[in-house]
Amino acid sequence: MTDAAFPDGANGAAPRTTTSLLAQDARTRKRNAAEARFRAYGIAAIAVGLVFLAVLVSSIIFKGVGAFQQTFITLNVELLEEKLDKSGTRDIEAIKKVTTFGYNPLIDAALAQAIAETGIENPFSKGKDLRKMISSGAAADVRDYVIENPDEIGKTVEFRLLASSRVDGYLKDRVTRESLARDKNLSPEHLDIVDALAGAGVVTKAFNTDFITGADASESRPEQAGIGVSMLGSFYMMLVVLACALPIGVAASIYLEEFAPQNGFTDLIEVNISNLAAVPSIVFGILGLAVFIQFAHLPQSAPLVGGLVLTLMTLPTIIISTRASLKSVPPSIREAALGVGASKMQTVFHHVLPLAMPGILTGTIIGLAQALGETAPLLLIGMVGYIASNYPDGVIEGFMAPNSAMPAQIYEWAKRADPAYYERAWGGIIILLLFLMSMNIIAIILRRRFERRW
């Protein structure tokens, strides 16, 4: 015990003082208090973390969920033959000669008619002013439909056209009559019409599949922008990362862990790998720019290059986690295999690697998730700022044609001036987080599935 037990300092010679177990002595009380304080600190720390997480998640969902809803205007557009196919021969080349400008009057007329049906007065005499309510991409949608179905010319067809971002914002409470006073894109009179049309069921909000599958649009058409093409860019990048980083990383770690002699050189490699894991990702970006684009002349903005850069970034993560899981395989398994006459390589591939597999897979998926969310290195190889407006044709194009990536797309939207893009950026973050979450869940499931006891 302590000095307290021997008040006169004699070495155990003092008579033993017996204390009741039912009463706590001062020292025990102090120790218990210290433990209680530490528990309180711990709970407080976790609570702070949870509060931040809750704030983050709720603000992301609150701000981003609007991107998944889009305002549509349903119009019966009369596809006039004298405008779209003057010759009346349904010659596809002749139809293609009519530009989107030729379609605008048809949409204007349809909109004016819809307004007239609601009974509200139309204060706009010019179609151009009325058209501000509809996305400038709407005419292209109608034209695409006509080129695909030339037989519909002369008939009246129902179209669900995108409303302009201001109208969309009004229905989502982003745009108010006051804010329109400083906005030349739309006037309060338009909002009266929108109110009436919404009452008549012409203007409706619906789930926006185009946001998930669509392509990015120019600065003036936020209502058309979608994340689909850059999602594909991210997908091709991840394929490159997986195909490069997994074999290289696993082979390197197996060699370092199981075969390499323990000397100064391997120590140096080890230190360097740990250091590489801490290198800022933008440094890998500039390395990629110098090596892959300026030296090797690979195409700019291509997912192939992005994937190679992210491979460099992911490799240390994979090597470190693979080595850790190889280390955690008990040496008795190696001895057992060597004892029955297995060679070093048979020992590793038949016994050690299968046992290390759950750790390797987890590390790889975590590395991939990290790479998926990485923006900075893509900045330098031209994947940020590229407007991913077209789907690539085929797999080779997917790797080689310029594209963007999900985090780069989000960054790009957040940068744009139109407040409608702000909502898109948050929506994009929701999608990105869903991907990351599902990858982490896969990692956990794989670890559970492959985990074996020994």
Next chain:
Amino acid sequence: MQDIKITARGVQVHYGDTHAIKDVSVDIQDNTVTAFIGPSGCGKSTFLRCLNRMNDTIDICRVTGDILLDGEDIYDKRVDPVQLRAKVGMVFQKPNPFPKSIYDNIAYGPRIHGLARNKADLDDIVEKSLRRGAIWDEVKDRLHAPGTGLSGGQQQRLCIARAVATEPEVLLMDEPCSALDPIATAQVEELIDELRENYSVVIVTHSMQQAARVSQKTAFFHLGNLVEFGDTDQIFTNPSDPRTESYITGRIG
């Protein structure tokens, strides 16, 4: 008198700066159980691991001197340690079955050495090995259950069966019973006695009673030296070295 299986002459082992084995010379006979006894850290396990070159896996370990198996130097440059280990099998202190089925545990060695021509052959080897490991009756109905699910004593007998499956000539056992209860120990000891018919068995043990029960020859190690080597009966009843006497009577170690 049996044939000499392994001859060691002037064996020295260094771990870095530590001199672990000092000039050990010993003859190990065929069809005999040889026990290595001695206090902890005396080098008996180290010496055992020299006999199938398991020490090769430790970078800082250096072995000098001659160890001959059937007259061939096992540390010769031309010897592949993998081939050597197929001839000199090993059973470890802690039962270490592979985290696979009982069948695969036994079949692994024969598979990698190509001892079986077909599935039926392999089945035969597995059955024969499990019978020799005195565990066949307990596991014959669950050959495809994981080997790690067996009890400690069963696992150790499985490991012995795994070691004999590759048809070795010498069987090294490093404290095979230290993790087992008395009943399992008795089973393993009985098994060791049976194995003597076919193999030369070398066993490291902390238990002097065990050495006296199972072995015909005993070597006493102390501080890296081989103090005394001779017939077990003589070592335990009439040791010639005072250190051996102190150890077996419990005064040192």
